[in-house]
Amino acid sequence: MVDYRNFEQFLHSRMKRRNLIIGAGALSGLAIANQFSPQRAIAKDRFSDYPFTLGIASGDPDPNSVVIWTRLAPDLLNGGGMPPKNVPIHWEVSTDEQMKRIVSRGTVVATPELAHSVRVVVEGLQSDTWYWYRFFVKDYSSPIGRTRTAPLANGYLSKLNFALVSCQNYQQGFYTAYKYLAQDDLDLVVHVGDYIYEGGISTTGPRQHNSSEIFTLEDYRNRHALYKSDTNLQAAHAAFPWIVTWDDHEVENNYANFISEIDSEPDQNPEIFLQRRAVAYQAYYEHMPLRPSQRPVGPNVQLYRRLNFGNLATFHVLDTRQYRTDQPCDDGTKPRPCGLEPNGTITGKAQEEWLYNGLDKSQAKWNVLAQQVIVAQVDRTAGPGATYSMDKWDGYVASRDRLLRFLEQRKPSNPVVLTGDVHNHWAINLKADFNNPLSPTVGSEFVCSSISSGGNGSDTIPSYIAENPQVKFYNNRRGYVRCNVTPTTWKTDYLAVSEVETPFGTISKKASFVVTDGNPEIKPA
Template identity: 80%
Template sequence: MKRRNLIIGAGALSGLAIANQFSSQRAMSADKPLRVYARSRFSNYPFTLGVASGEPYPSSVVLWTRLAPEPLNGGGMPLVNVPIRWEVATDPDMRRIVSRGTVLATPELAHSVRVVVEGLQSDTWYWYRFLVGQDASPIGRTRTAPLENSYLSKFNFALVSCQNYQQGFYTAYKYLAQDDLDLVVHVGDYIYEGGISNNGPRQHNSSEIFTLEDYRNRHALYKTDTNLQAAHAAFPWIVTWDDHEVENNYANDISEIDTEPDQNRAIFLQRRAVAYQAYYEHMPLRPFSRPFGPDMQLFRRLSFGNLATFHVLDTRQYRTDQPCGDGTKERCPENLDPNATITGKVQENWLYDGLNNSQSKWNILAQQVPIAQRDMTPGAGGTYSMDKWDGYVASRDRLMAFLGQRRPSNPVSLAGDVHSHWAMNLKANFDKPESATVGSEFVCSSITSGGDGADTNPTVEAYLPDNPHIKFFNGQRGYVRCALTPTTWKSDYLVMSNVTTPFGTISKRASFVVEDGRPEIQQA
């Protein structure tokens, strides 16, 4: 099948019979308004999925929850609108209320709600909760961003990704929730779409997911984890997806699994539409990200004073197909195709404009897959993972050239996906180690994906000498804690002793620093 790079427009599905559950609900609510559910009791506690916050601006933040008394059974809510009260306070006991209101939870969005609370003070901690009938949600904590271009002396955040429920316990989130952070950045694989495995310490709740109800139940399963709930309740989050929120290694409008019916483009776009819908329903995103069919606006920009700007990317929705196949392969002619793209032209130009105009000290590319080259063959070299930026050489060359020529202040890439920790320099030409270093990259391991992992990997160790820009590798689970000041970026690599039991402990494996104006990564 010849694969195409398409940015699906609003009318692209006009000729397709997409029988999404949410389309019928939308029609029902449009034709006949649903009655409001005023009962005070549910079949179970309605806030089983906890609370979350995200997208902090200087004067506003997004608060999230979902009513789900039966979380793994479609939520267990009647098809009626339910008013939910919300409160925001300046103290953890919720006594000094500064903002409150009511929002309707509707069947159309699986009774999830997002409240954009406006009029808040900048750079300030707040506490919040939701109430419905006699039930109160857990109390969450969030923080607004500093004013644009205001001086900020320090900023701490965690980088996380890849949390396969079946392959381990989320104990890393227990430790993260106790950390000294201002923010959590999740760069993808929040859920996994696969079926039930009998080999891990936990199991998925169904076979592979395809329908809207499937995706909703899978998100709900993940969100029932108490450690994940604690991490969401402790800090605001910035999120972006990778592939498993829909299907492994998908590229734009193309399924990568040849044995499944969604090899048909129309069927795959139906699957992508319901997956995007469920993702939006379960994340503390702003309303502009609400999907329209299989399209969802996810790339965006958030700034924290004059210290940091996050350029949040989406390298799944607009990419061309992986060249040479999607595994680890030798380069092929398509690998060097100047028309191949991992971001799409619109997003690429948006990124360059943002970097070019940024006034921040640190410019952070929060995205899914490693940018730095990783030649995985010892000695002669020549094999690369085609699902990463290694598969899109023209896209990476353009980005490296831009960084070298325009010199935005301190560009740092953050990535996940590969279930291991990496610290790497971004080079003007990766095939010439003596070429200029134009940026830095920190890649986090998984929370659980891949099981316990190990400190070292003989296969990786064998090819590291041929990749001198790679400064660190570790194959354990955990997260990266980043501490920023106007003069220094420090990344602490935190690793779990194990994740296949709930009793794993965490420790700091290594630390690396980048100095302002000097992109070379140095061991702390």
């Protein structure tokens, strides 16, 4: 298997070897680029530097296809540094890491309109199978990536291992968790938002953003490029297919539908904010291994979608930003009656109906809701006078009540919610009535900490956690969640990094919990 532990050294060596025929197999032995195909285009002009500076990625697998992605960006923080013309990129997919057993190849055109990013839906593949892939352009070849197709629909799958990640503020820490994740035994990575942060330059963190707060398409492209330049992140993308959805910072902190965060910026005008949302959505699409059906149309895109992994698991991927009504009582932590607006919605009507319809029809053993913010009720005050976060489902009580009522009454098989956003690890029982601890548990919620957002963190537990008996675990270190799923058991491991403010953090397992088929109660492993 390709050794992704040395991915950083590999990429650095690639970027130094300018204007050479660079082998694509440096992860597992060099290969000469012109062995790829007799149709390899040789252009008269040359790139200013190695063009695959942002790495490669794959995602959204189904039983017969998977998306592979790259972007040409020899000058990654200055609009990519590509000439304003179409450029053909060649690609190939193999069943071996040496790229000798090629099963599919072709050419795709990188256009200036999409920042010379490309996605290829590689079709005609075998189900539940590992593949390796790479790209070529002119005299250059990309790193080799590894990906995997999903099992046949309703086919038997004995296990699925995946990681849950979110929140990777470049300025607040190094992506050390991705270094360890890339070496883990996984089939998949699920990212539930805050892939980039939109803010300006901070002088207090270990790394700095490349500009002031971002507003234009070029701004968002350069910010994505900065984040994508991290070699640990590139290694994690190269090792596994990803399922991605966004949260708020891909556009602006705590935005809701066409309403931006309350501040003095000009995007308080809804028309101006929708323009900002449109360019942010386009840049997100340009940098993620999404299918062409997720391409935005102006400030709109249907990002919610469903991915099946045999009869074992169905991922219902949600978007709780684009359609939500404004946060009640602004977006801070407030007491009730904030959050009781009967017409408030965090998903919008169409997505909510889509979710319930999919849960009703699902034949999977485990129904996974991959989404952004904590669903469970969490009292964030120690002692009397409960307060709740208006940016979470706590601010959209009507939406949550409908979801919990549906889970209790319709009883879809083993509902598990996956969440990010809060920069801490949590394990929470979803109760039919959070104000009655004896009410039935109708689902399980596992929340991953951040990759870097919030800095090192600590092992201190806030006093308000004791006010929430539904919370079974909390930890404030950075890291990721690993899920091992079988037909009978869901096991969640909480991995935490000792520090992220230097690149030398070590990783350890803080806790493990299990949920068994037919019983949503979270229990220690």
